[in-house]
Structures are given as structure tokens and as C-alpha cells.
Amino acid sequence: MLTTREAKAIISAAETKANTINVPVIIAILDAGAHLKAFLRMDGAVLGSIDIATKKARTAVLFEINSELVWEYCKPGAPAPCLELTNDGLAPFAGGIPLKNSDGVLQGAVGVSGGSVAQDFEIAQAAAAAFTNK
Amino acid sequence: MLTTREAKAIISAAETKANTINVPVIIAILDAGAHLKAFLRMDGAVLGSIDIATKKARTAVLFEINSELVWEYCKPGAPAPCLELTNDGLAPFAGGIPLKNSDGVLQGAVGVSGGSVAQDFEIAQAAAAAFTNK
Amino acid sequence: MLTTREAKAIISAAETKANTINVPVIIAILDAGAHLKAFLRMDGAVLGSIDIATKKARTAVLFEINSELVWEYCKPGAPAPCLELTNDGLAPFAGGIPLKNSDGVLQGAVGVSGGSVAQDFEIAQAAAAAFTNK
Amino acid sequence: MLTTREAKAIISAAETKANTINVPVIIAILDAGAHLKAFLRMDGAVLGSIDIATKKARTAVLFEINSELVWEYCKPGAPAPCLELTNDGLAPFAGGIPLKNSDGVLQGAVGVSGGSVAQDFEIAQAAAAAFTNK
Numbered sequence: 410m411l412t413t414r415e416a417k418a419i420i421s422a423a424e425t426k427a428n429t430i431n432v433p434v435i436i437a438i439l440d441a442g443a444h445l446k447a448f449l450r451m452d453g454a455v456l457g458s459i460d461i462a463t464k465k466a467r468t469a470v471l472f473e474i475n476s477e478l479v480w481e482y483c484k485p486g487a488p489a490p491c492l493e494l495t496n497d498g499l500a501p502f503a504g505g506i507p508l509k510n511s512d513g514v515l516q517g518a519v520g521v522s523g524g525s526v527a528q529d530f531e532i533a534q535a536a537a538a539a540f541t542n543k
Numbered sequence: 544m545l546t547t548r549e550a551k552a553i554i555s556a557a558e559t560k561a562n563t564i565n566v567p568v569i570i571a572i573l574d575a576g577a578h579l580k581a582f583l584r585m586d587g588a589v590l591g592s593i594d595i596a597t598k599k600a601r602t603a604v605l606f607e608i609n610s611e612l613v614w615e616y617c618k619p620g621a622p623a624p625c626l627e628l629t630n631d632g633l634a635p636f637a638g639g640i641p642l643k644n645s646d647g648v649l650q651g652a653v654g655v656s657g658g659s660v661a662q663d664f665e666i667a668q669a670a671a672a673a674f675t676n677k
Numbered sequence: 678m679l680t681t682r683e684a685k686a687i688i689s690a691a692e693t694k695a696n697t698i699n700v701p702v703i704i705a706i707l708d709a710g711a712h713l714k715a716f717l718r719m720d721g722a723v724l725g726s727i728d729i730a731t732k733k734a735r736t737a738v739l740f741e742i743n744s745e746l747v748w749e750y751c752k753p754g755a756p757a758p759c760l761e762l763t764n765d766g767l768a769p770f771a772g773g774i775p776l777k778n779s780d781g782v783l784q785g786a787v788g789v790s791g792g793s794v795a796q797d798f799e800i801a802q803a804a805a806a807a808f809t810n811k
Numbered sequence: 812m813l814t815t816r817e818a819k820a821i822i823s824a825a826e827t828k829a830n831t832i833n834v835p836v837i838i839a840i841l842d843a844g845a846h847l848k849a850f851l852r853m854d855g856a857v858l859g860s861i862d863i864a865t866k867k868a869r870t871a872v873l874f875e876i877n878s879e880l881v882w883e884y885c886k887p888g889a890p891a892p893c894l895e896l897t898n899d900g901l902a903p904f905a906g907g908i909p910l911k912n913s914d915g916v917l918q919g920a921v922g923v924s925g926g927s928v929a930q931d932f933e934i935a936q937a938a939a940a941a942f943t944n945k
Contacts, residue, residue: 413586444590448582452547456578456845457873460898480892498896526890576844577724605725622794624748628766630728681854712858716850720815724846 411440411508411517415540416447419508419519422539426532427451427523434523434532435462441515443470451523458522464498465505465533466520471496473515476505477530504529506537516540545574545642545651549674550581553642553653556673560666561585561658568657568666569596575649577604585657592656598632599639599667600654605630607649610639611664638663640671650674679708679776679785683808684715687776687787690807694800695719695791702791702800703730709783711738719791726790732766733773733801734788739764741783744773745798772797774805784808813842813910813919817942818849821910821921824941828934829853829926836925836934837864843917845872853925860924866900867907867935868922873898875917878907879932906931908939918942 416438423436433453438446450459468476480501483492493499505520519540521533550572557570567587572580577600584593602610614635617626627633639654653674655667684706691704701721706714718727736744748769751760761767773788787808789801818840825838835855840848845868852861870878881903885894895901907922921942923935 413583416583442590444584445582445593446584448579449547449550450578450580455874456576457870457898457901459579461894464897484892485887493893493896499893500897501893502891574844576842576846578844602725606723619753623770624752625761625767625769626729628761629732629768630725633725681851684851710858712852713850713861714852716847717815717818718846718848724844727847 411438411446413447415543418539418543419536420447420449423519423521423532423536424449424451426535430524430528430531432524432528432532434521434529435459436532436536437462437466437520438517439463439466439470439520440517441470443467446517454523461500461522462504462520464500464520465502465522465529466518467496467505468499468501469505469507469518469520470515471499473507473509475503475507476500476520477503502526504533506533508537508540545572545580547581549677552673552677553670554581554583557653557655557666557670558583558585560669564658564662564665566658566662566666568655568663569593570666570670571596571600571654572651573597573600573604573654574651575604577601580651588657595634595656596638596654598634598654599636599656599663600652601630601639602633602635603639603641603652603654604649605633607641609637609641610634610654611637636660638667640667642671642674679706679714681715683811686807686811687804688715688717691787691789691800691804692717692719694803698792698796698799700792700796700800702789702797703727704800704804705730705734705788706785707731707734707738707788708785709738711735714785722791729768729790730772730788732768732788733770733790733797734786735764735773736767736769737773737775737786737788738783739767741775741777743771743775744768744788745771770794772801774801776805776808813840813848815849817945820941820945821938822849822851825921825923825934825938826851826853828937832926832930832933834926834930834934836923836931837861838934838938839864839868839922840919841865841868841872841922842919843872845869848919856925863902863924864906864922866902866922867904867924867931868920869898869907870901870903871907871909871920871922872917873901875909875911877905877909878902878922879905904928906935908935910939910942
């Protein structure tokens, strides 16, 4: 179970990394039931990233893998075309990372959006590390 | 314009008050366009309050008044029956408070849910005061 | 068929009346198929009135009567409880008026929101008159 | 903040250009929070363009860039596949242009639909110029 204390630490780590690479982002933390636990929109992030950050985290919770890995199942030629249309729309690109405990049990996910996909992923990794290394 | 720094201070004030009266709540902060700026779900708050806290804040932004005042327009015998069905559903009870600057211009709103309506209102007032007195 | 020229005249008449009684409102004009034809949000009108003005006009088109008359069918004790929940939610209070030609054939509707219900109705009447008396 | 006066001037400029090139279109003006400010459907424009014009403007507000530039992020081979499914569906093709003040701060957007994509873009540019050069 993801605690408020943990959620704050994850957001704080994401914010620190975002400031380091100078990219304002939106950070969404969902629990293992895909319900919002914590959220922060940094000044300067575009409004469109509210839904993207949330959907990346949601995609990571729903399939218990990084959001970009879902693309492997639905990209052209893959066996599950239109998978991305399920669950009210997935965000199958980098920036959503599941949060698992030391036993590998899903506790939630973090989703980041606002920079380039590579930047979002870098920030999400820093955020997830704050949970894993707590 | 509601800043990240202000949003954090508002959430922190709400959390402090919630801890003081020993009621875990959910706090949602929206900007003046009703877009999510910050959010925190305290450990122990029920899932149903995620949407309630958000809708209370949304109601306060949309009408630029406390959420419970909207009930005066749509309660039995009032002139706007079913007003509560507009805007994807309003939450016309206490816990949503608009945030205005010293010129009275709307900057956003805070919504609180998780305790009794009276407790939610008390916490929302503490949260709003952190903005007003900043 | 409601023309662009007519829609502009209706909005202009609403705006003139709104300025006369000093109430900023939102004016929505729908055609006979309930599709948006023209829309104006006057400076100062609250965001919540965007959906209300549109739903009032929609209610008037869908039943070809003034929006407040729909309440007679669904108010407590009336024969169609929950009618207000149909059609994605109705707005059964004053401010929506159907626009009919001289043969009584529906051409569309105007919806007004932003002031008190009585003010909205007064402005909607001025708007509808600009169509009827064209 | 986008005023009613500015919104009318933008719609008027779009309408003038549309008449010049003889293409009836729909023009939607959103504020910086993606809320509808003004709207006009010219006689002859197809119903399907109501949502398209609005979504183009919405896309431009949400990402603070021309709507067609969003396609660069989600087209085949680009790093954000299915980005177009976020935010209730984007319209990543030309005709949506953000409106920014002289300091580069977003004030809203205009969206145009009804002609060819090239025509819609030409009309949207004329509309945006009426705001920039006001």
C-alpha cells in the first residue's frame, strides 16, 4: 500500500529532477487500484499534460509494466491492435512506471508529462527510484 | 495565477488542520480554469472522496462561490431545479472554497472531502486561509 | 432554418438587454437539430454558465417549449419523475426559449445563463423577440 | 485574458477571410483554460465541423502550439504514439492556432473547420492575426 509519506517523497524526487534538467512537468501518483493518491502540476507545464501524466500512470498500473512497453502489444504488426483504445484510452509511451515493493507486488505507479518523452522518462525514473530505495 | 508554491502551502495547511482534528481527507486544488493543480489523498480517506473533493473545488471555481451556496439555487423550491445536473454534476455542499486574490479575482479553488461535511468545511477554511494570508 | 445572420441578431439583442440590466451572461444559439450555431460569453460571466446556457437551449429544442415548462413534467408529484436525467441532463428552469417561424415550425432555440433566473429569462425573451420580429 | 471584444474581432476576421475564399466554416474561440468564449457556424458548413473546430482550438490551447504540430509527436515512428487519444481526443491537423499576448503568454486559441485543411489554416491565420495585430 502506497502511503501519503511515500507519495510525497516520489513527487519531491520528480520535482527535484525536473528542476535539475529545467523542464516543468506534471507528476501523477496512482495507487494499485489506479486511484489518484497525489498530483502536482509545476508552473509552466502545459494543460494537455494533466491527462497524459495521469494516463501514463494508469497504463503502468493496469498492466503492471512501464507504459511504453504496452506499445509492443499494439504497434503495427503486433498481436493486439487497438489495445490502446481499451480502458478509456491508454498512453503507451514512456513516462509511466509501476511501483512495486521488494516482493514485486504492485503498489501503484508514477506518471510524468511535460517535457520530451525522453525527459519525462528520466524524471519518472528518478521518481520511481525514490520509492524503490526508500 | 495560482503557483505551485501556493498550491503546496494550501495543501500543507489543510493537512495540518486535518491532523489536528484527526480526520484523514482528500484535498484537491484547481486553477481558475478548473484544471487540477495539486492533489493529496491522506492515508485512510475513502476512495469515494476523490471525486467529491474534486467536484467541490470544481463547483467553487465554476460559480466563484463556496460550493454549499450553490444549493441555495437548486434546493426544493429554489428557482433553478436540477442545476446540480449541469457541468457533469456539481457538489453543492460544504468543502469547496474559491481562492481569490486581493482584487477579488478568481485564482482557483480548494476542495476537501473525507470527514463530516462540517469537518471538511473547517479544513477547507484553513486551506483557503493559507492562500489569502500568504 | 436558422441563418447566421439571424443568429447574430439574436445574440446582439441578448447582449444589448444584458448590458441594459447590467448582467454579464452567456448566450447559446442552437439549430432545430440541437447543434450549436452561435455562442458568446460576455466578460464577467462565470464558467459554470457555459453548460447551463447550452443545456437550457438544448432543453427548449428537445421539447419545443420553454425550458422551465419541462419542470412541470418532472417536479415532485408530476407524472415523469427523472425526466431531467434523460438526454444527458436537462436544465428545466427559465432561460431557454424555442425559436419558431411564423408557421410554428421549430427553427432552434436560445439559452441564456449568468444572472438570476428571472434576469436570464428576461434576456432570453429579448433575444427570442429579435428572431420573431425580424 | 481574452475579452468579448477581442473574440468578436477574431470571429469577424475569420468570417471575412472565409467569405473572400468562398468557404463556409465554423469558428471556435476558447480561452486559456480551454473554455468556450465565442462560436459561429456559417451557413453551409457541415455539422461534423462543430466538433472539429472546437477540438482544433482545444488542441492548440492544451499544448500551446498550432494543432498540426501535435502530429509531429504522435505520427507513425514518432515518440508518443496514441498521444491523440489523450484529453478526450485531439485534432492534430491544421486549423487550430494559439493566441498569445506580446509577452508570449497564452490567452486562448482559435479553431477553424469546414473547408480543406489548407483553407481552414488560411482562415485561422487571418483570425489569429486579428488578435495579434489588435
